[in-house]
Amino acid sequence: xxxxxxxxxxxxxxxxxxxxxxxxxxxxxxxxxxxxxxxxxxxxxxxxxxxxxxxxxxxxxxxxxxxxxxxxxxxxxxxxxxxxxxxxxxxxxxxxxxxxxxxxxxxxxx
Amino acid sequence: xxxxxxxxxxxxxxxxxxxxxxxxxxxxxxxxxxxxxxxxxxxxxxxxxxxxxxxxxxxxxxxxxxxxxxxxxxxxxxxxxxxxxxxxxxxxxxxxxxxxxxxxxxxxxxxxxxxx
Numbered sequence: 001x002x003x004x005x006x007x008x009x010x011x012x013x014x015x016x017x018x019x020x021x022x023x024x025x026x027x028x029x030x031x032x033x034x035x036x037x038x039x040x041x042x043x044x045x046x047x048x049x050x051x052x053x054x055x056x057x058x059x060x061x062x063x064x065x066x067x068x069x070x071x072x073x074x075x076x077x078x079x080x081x082x083x084x085x086x087x088x089x090x091x092x093x094x095x096x097x098x099x100x101x102x103x104x105x106x107x108x109x110x
Numbered sequence: 111x112x113x114x115x116x117x118x119x120x121x122x123x124x125x126x127x128x129x130x131x132x133x134x135x136x137x138x139x140x141x142x143x144x145x146x147x148x149x150x151x152x153x154x155x156x157x158x159x160x161x162x163x164x165x166x167x168x169x170x171x172x173x174x175x176x177x178x179x180x181x182x183x184x185x186x187x188x189x190x191x192x193x194x195x196x197x198x199x200x201x202x203x204x205x206x207x208x209x210x211x212x213x214x215x216x217x218x219x220x221x222x223x224x225x226x
Contacts, residue, residue: 043112043200043217044153096141096204096212097166100153 004088009105018075020104022088025069030094033064033071036087038103044087048073075106083108113137114218116201122224123191131186131221133201141212142184144176145200147220153200159184160206191225198222 006022024033034049048055048062050071055062061074075082085103114135123129135142144156158166159178173195175187184201198220204212 041198041222042219043114043202045112045217046215091212096160096206097143097155097158098202098212098215099155102152 004090004101006086006088006101006104008102009107011107011109012078013109014079015077018078018082018106018108020073020075020086020088020106021070022073023070024088024090027068027090028092031090031092033062033068034089034091034098035060035062035071035073036089036100038085038087044100047086049091078106078108080108080110082106112216112218114201114203114216116199116218116221118221119219120222120224122226123188124226125191125193127191128187128189130188131199131201131223133184133186133203133218135182135184135201135203135216135218137203137205137214137216139203139205139214139216140181141204141206142178142181143202143204144184144186145202145217147198147200148194149197156186188223191223193225196223196225 004022004024012018032051035047036044037047038044048060050062052064063072085105087103117132141160145153147153155168156170157176162178173190177185200220201218204215
């Protein structure tokens with residue numbers, strides 16, 4: 001399993017862009033990267049996933065450099081409701097279950 | 111509503127009680143999971159079921175007993191729990207594709223369990 005490392009916490013203000021970087025130095029060729037968001041007392045919710053380069057959806061963008069040893073989740077113009085824990089996961093395509101790390105606790109201030 | 115429903119949302123039980131947590135998925139998935147999330151700790155995988163067969167048990171104490179009668183329902187039977195078992199118990203489901211990869215991984219909202 002590829003281990004991930006991400007900051008424990010981040011602070012931001014409403015309207016700012018937030019970038020959360022995750023390192024995964026031993027990612028395998030068939031692995032892909034996925035990000036989840038979790039609010040208190042709720043289950044994690046899928047945000048975005050990718051294999052390489054850039055992926056964008058209505059919620060976020062995911063940037064993955066060519067060596068794939070890191071990835072950056074970009075949240076444009078955050079609001080108070082984006083306060084949550086964000087998890088970076090490296091998914092082994094041969095394994096059913098997801099393995100979660102400690103995540104990044106994002107606090108958005110007014 | 112995510113398509114994965116857990117009941118009850120909150121449960122308080124004594125150490126000598128027996129209770130069950132229920133999970134139901136309406137997504138047509140063929141794999142289901144139980145996770146435990148204690149305060150300020152990462153989610154811990156407890157059990158994995160695929161087509162009703164248990165495929166993983168991550169050294170979970172026997173006071174937790176899972177049951178998967180069909181691909182849509184998953185139960186976690188609890189007995190003689192300890193206060194340290196108090197946590198958020200999350201159910202998830204996914205569709206297993208070729209080679210064992212999972213797609214559409216979806217979590218329920220969890221059951222907040224307090225053992226007194």
